[in-house]
Amino acid sequence: MIKLFATDIDGTLLNDKRYLSDRTIASLEKLDMPKILISARMPQAMVYLQEALGIVKSPMICYNGALVLHEEEVLYELSIPFNEIKALSEIAQENGLHVSLYRKEEWFVPSMDKWSEREIHNTRVQPTVQDVSVTLDYLEKTQDKGGAHKIMFMGDRDAIDSAFAKAEQKIGPSVRLYRSKSTYIEITPSGTSKEVALRKLLDFRFSDIGMxxxxxxxxNYNDEDMLGAVGYGVAVENARDVVKKAAKYSTVHHAEDGVALWLEQNA
Incomplete structure (x- = not known):
């Protein structure tokens, strides 16, 4: 029996205009159960979607599971220590890549380039624009607030390939490296997992509900463990093959309201 709804956002819940369709909103309004957004996004990039769905007081899982929030309360978090942040930033700069640094509600970019503008368009969040050295100095001085929840490299595919190999060799198991696109590397703390974060959330807020x-x-790849662990894992048609194999169910393409269709037929 389904008692809680959880979903990835980009490529899953949103349509081809990167927003919630009327059909999706209507199908979720009919669900009488907790509704949780789980994403690689930062908190502010999820709040406007919570508002549209009428679930602003619901918990959210951010940064692929590195941060679990319930309104202002941090329920669970993992972070990248400063030394690793510095080393990764150096790798990005050596390869001529854009590097975004994220910590809770903070997002730092080195310039307002095409990569920053693309992420602003996708997430509706405005970053702090300053040189990487200034951001590193700030993070070092405020380590009591924790390290980064996510670092993102963006740039040319060849440079991304080189940076990924260098980061894997130099930082290794200290972080989780994830190629979300050929031109993107998303880096989160070691142990980051949507499945783990969801289990933590159930323990802290919904102890009467099991996976x-x-x-x-x-x-996408970062959804594989979560879909395989829950009772009703559903992959959209555009999902990676390994994600489809992990899921017990499937639905149509995200641009065709796959989430809404599955809920209409099964929930």
């Missing part, structure tokens, strides 16, 4: 009672939707 077998959760329906979860996803499309």
């Amino acid at each position: 077998e009672n959760v329906v979860a939707f996803g499309d």
